[in-house]
Amino acid sequence: MQPENKIVSDLLIVGNGISSQFLSLALLRTFGNNLKINVIDKDILYNNSDEYVRALSISLSTVNICKALDIWDKVKVYCYPVERIDISSISKSLLNDGYLQFNNRISDQIASYIINEKNLREILDIELENFNNIRVFTEDISEINIDQNHAELSTKNKKFIAKLIIAADGRNSIIKHLLGTKSITWDYKQTAISCVVNHSMSNPKTALEIFLETGPFAILPLGEKKSSIIWSASNEIMEGIKNLSTKELIEELNSKFDNRRGKILKVDHIGYFNLYFSITKKIIDQRVAFIGDSAHVVHPLAGQGINIGLRDVAHLSELIVDSIKYGLDFGSMNILEKYQKSRMVDIVSSAIIFDGINKFYSNDFKALEPLKDFAIRFVDKIPILKKNFVQEASGIKENSPKLVKGVPLNL
Numbered sequence: 001m002q003p004e005n006k007i008v009s010d011l012l013i014v015g016n017g018i019s020s021q022f023l024s025l026a027l028l029r030t031f032g033n034n035l036k037i038n039v040i041d042k043d044i045l046y047n048n049s050d051e052y053v054r055a056l057s058i059s060l061s062t063v064n065i066c067k068a069l070d071i072w073d074k075v076k077v078y079c080y081p082v083e084r085i086d087i088s089s090i091s092k093s094l095l096n097d098g099y100l101q102f103n104n105r106i107s108d109q110i111a112s113y114i115i116n117e118k119n120l121r122e123i124l125d126i127e128l129e130n131f132n133n134i135r136v137f138t139e140d141i142s143e144i145n146i147d148q149n150h151a152e153l154s155t156k157n158k159k160f161i162a163k164l165i166i167a168a169d170g171r172n173s174i175i176k177h178l179l180g181t182k183s184i185t186w187d188y189k190q191t192a193i194s195c196v197v198n199h200s201m202s203n204p205k206t207a208l209e210i211f212l213e214t215g216p217f218a219i220l221p222l223g224e225k226k227s228s229i230i231w232s233a234s235n236e237i238m239e240g241i242k243n244l245s246t247k248e249l250i251e252e253l254n255s256k257f258d259n260r261r262g263k264i265l266k267v268d269h270i271g272y273f274n275l276y277f278s279i280t281k282k283i284i285d286q287r288v289a290f291i292g293d294s295a296h297v298v299h300p301l302a303g304q305g306i307n308i309g310l311r312d313v314a315h316l317s318e319l320i321v322d323s324i325k326y327g328l329d330f331g332s333m334n335i336l337e338k339y340q341k342s343r344m345v346d347i348v349s350s351a352i353i354f355d356g357i358n359k360f361y362s363n364d365f366k367a368l369e370p371l372k373d374f375a376i377r378f379v380d381k382i383p384i385l386k387k388n389f390v391q392e393a394s395g396i397k398e399n400s401p402k403l404v405k406g407v408p409l410n411l
Contacts, residue, residue, distance in 0.1 A: 200262030
């Protein structure tokens, strides 16, 4: 048996996804090489091939975080602007050619963009390579132990020790499992197909959400004649979709597609994922904080998952910086409770709103069709509601943390 290898750091992050990378960069931008971070990921290598495409919708809060971390100039090169958001139900209310239209701007700033996850991750990787005090380990975690001053994670022959563990390891978090952390969870009994399509006409720089009887059908612009589609439907319907040939799939998607973009000519980068709702009852434990999908999983209809997760990062990183600035223990329950208090309203309210919209529109109950149309018509007639919708989706509020407002974290 090999001797146990103890590896000590200030901060220990489990998971190496986008939330983890942003948190590391936020702290290293502030402390340089004066803060030691270790990252543990079961699978260190993500799919960075040209075949991998996952479209992310980033809101103005995420844009501001990128600006505060001095990476926006690099990120925006790969972003496609969303100047307008259109929403429609299948019955096509006769307003604005059947669409409820939102001017997607706040104080003349575009409020959201679409980016390929691969491009964003590559930028973050390059930025983090500039620091020599962050290490990434490929390990299977088997045990967690917490005492008053430290947290320990054990693997086959290593023991990782830190003042604070950040669980950023996704919806199937091993940290949640080891701690027995409870979540409020339900299965939507839906599957989403995600794919990239090439189409015959140019994009109108518009994101479109069509509420079909089967479920939400979102079209996100990725380029001049390229878009990402995310279509949610019942598991039974999607089993049938999976069995279609490429030609048949194109025909099926074209039957639902936005004719302002022409016809779909090609489809690729196809993926399927099951949908469920989950909110961790406590996003903290002794010497542990949860961020991103380990803390909350929301319906993808609004594309807000990444933005909610990065707001976790903004709140937590500011608390860590302030704690160190004033000589406090950033892993103490006093600090962690401030993090939980600052995040739960945003997390719960966002999740419940998306859940309610999905349940209202994702049904074939004919008696609700007039009400669905009325809801769209009602919002369209009240400009302040449309303005508030865009403002809420931006994730920026008066009490937002510095990064969300585009302000760097300084000691």
